[in-house]
Amino acid sequence: MSDETVNTRMNMIQAINSAMDVMMERDPDVIVMGEDVGFFGGVFRATAGLQKKYGKTRVFDTPITECGIIGVAVGMGAYGLRPVPEIQFADYIYPALDQLVSEAARLRYRSGGEFTAPLTVRSPFGGGIFGGQTHSQSPEGIFTHVSGVKTVIPSTPYDAKGLLIAAIEDNDPVIFFEPKRIYNGPFDGRYDKPARNWSAHPAGEVPEGYYRIPLGKANIVREGEALTVLCYGTMVHVVEATIEGLGIDAEIVDLRTLVPLDIETIEASVKKTGRCLIVHEATRTSGFGAELSALVQERCFYHLEAPIERVTGFDTPYPHSLEWAYFPGPVRITEALKKILKD
Numbered sequence: 001m002s003d004e005t006v007n008t009r010m011n012m013i014q015a016i017n018s019a020m021d022v023m024m025e026r027d028p029d030v031i032v033m034g035e036d037v038g039f040f041g042g043v044f045r046a047t048a049g050l051q052k053k054y055g056k057t058r059v060f061d062t063p064i065t066e067c068g069i070i071g072v073a074v075g076m077g078a079y080g081l082r083p084v085p086e087i088q089f090a091d092y093i094y095p096a097l098d099q100l101v102s103e104a105a106r107l108r109y110r111s112g113g114e115f116t117a118p119l120t121v122r123s124p125f126g127g128g129i130f131g132g133q134t135h136s137q138s139p140e141g142i143f144t145h146v147s148g149v150k151t152v153i154p155s156t157p158y159d160a161k162g163l164l165i166a167a168i169e170d171n172d173p174v175i176f177f178e179p180k181r182i183y184n185g186p187f188d189g190r191y192d193k194p195a196r197n198w199s200a201h202p203a204g205e206v207p208e209g210y211y212r213i214p215l216g217k218a219n220i221v222r223e224g225e226a227l228t229v230l231c232y233g234t235m236v237h238v239v240e241a242t243i244e245g246l247g248i249d250a251e252i253v254d255l256r257t258l259v260p261l262d263i264e265t266i267e268a269s270v271k272k273t274g275r276c277l278i279v280h281e282a283t284r285t286s287g288f289g290a291e292l293s294a295l296v297q298e299r300c301f302y303h304l305e306a307p308i309e310r311v312t313g314f315d316t317p318y319p320h321s322l323e324w325a326y327f328p329g330p331v332r333i334t335e336a337l338k339k340i341l342k343d
Helices: 012-026 050-054 066-079 094-104 140-144 157-169 234-246 263-273 288-303 330-342
Strands: 007-009 030-034 059-061 082-086 120-125 150-152 174-179 205-207 219-222 227-231 250-254 257-259 276-283 309-313
Touching: 012 030, 012 050, 012 082, 012 157, 012 174, 012 205, 030 066, 050 059, 066 082, 066 094, 082 157, 120 157, 140 150, 140 174, 140 257, 140 288, 150 157, 157 174, 157 205, 219 234, 227 234, 227 263, 227 288, 227 330, 234 250, 234 276, 234 330, 250 263, 263 288, 276 288, 276 330, 288 309, 309 330
Parallel strands: 030 059, 030 082, 082 120, 120 174, 150 174, 227 250, 227 276, 276 309
Antiparallel strands: 007 205, 150 257, 219 250
C-alpha cells in the first residue's frame, strides 16, 4: 500500500498537492486541468508548482466552461489518460452535470466495458469561509444518486492524500469533494478560530510518498458505547469537538466515501450502541443523511433504543451574514445528542 515511510506535517491543501505530485510522477497519463490550475496554482493553491514541474501539456488552464472541462476529461479518459479536472467551487459543477451523469457515469455500461472514464473531479465544497450562496454549497447528495459515479469526502490531510491517490487510480469516475473550511487545518468547534493544537494534530502527519486508502472504507475516529454519530468532512471535527466538550461516550464514524458506502462498519457500530445521530452540512431534504437514516432503520431497527436524529443545513440558500446559524454547530448537535440519550 505504501512505498514511502518518511512523514511530514501537511495541511489538507498540501496533502492534496502531494497526492497529485506523486501520481503525476508515477504515471505519465495523469493530467491536471481546470480554471487557473496552471501558472496560478489554483484559487486555493492546491495545484501550486505542478505546472512548473510537469509542464503545460500535463498541467494546463482551461476556459471558464465547466461542461467543457468535464467533456474533455471524459474524452481523455476514454482515450486512456487519467485526467484530474478541478471545478473551482462545487457550486459551479452544475453546468457539467450532463457530461458527468450522461457520459462519464454511463460510459463503461453503455460500451459493455470496452471504454471507461477514469477521471477524478476535484472540487472544494461546503461553507465556513463566508462565501455566500454561490460559493458554499454541498451538492454531494446529487452524485450519490447517480449510478456509476463514486463520491469521496476526506476530513484529514492524511485521508485526503490516500483517498485522492486511490481515486486517481480508480477506473470509474470519482467526485472528490474537498471541505474548504478545513483546508488549512481543523478547528476547535467555535468556528472562527483554528484548532489550538493543530501543530501537534496527528492528522497533520502525512507520508511524503505513495500510499492509498481504499475507497469504501469508513474510519472510526472515536470509539464509544453510548451512541453512534455518522458524519464526514468538516462535520467530523465539529462533532468531535462537541462530544469532547460534553464528555459523552459516543462513537464517531467518519464515512470518508459516500459511494461506495461502508455499510458494514455503520451497521456494526449502531448495533453496538443502539442509538444514531447523522450530521452533515448539506440541506436536510433529500440530503445524504436521509439515505443513511433509511439504511440504519432497515438494518438496525430491532437494535435501536431511540429514533434516529439528523442535524443538517437548512432547506435554504446558504446565507452570508448568518453563515454560523446555518452551519451545523455545537448548539444544534448538543440538542440532538441530549434528545437521543434522553429516550
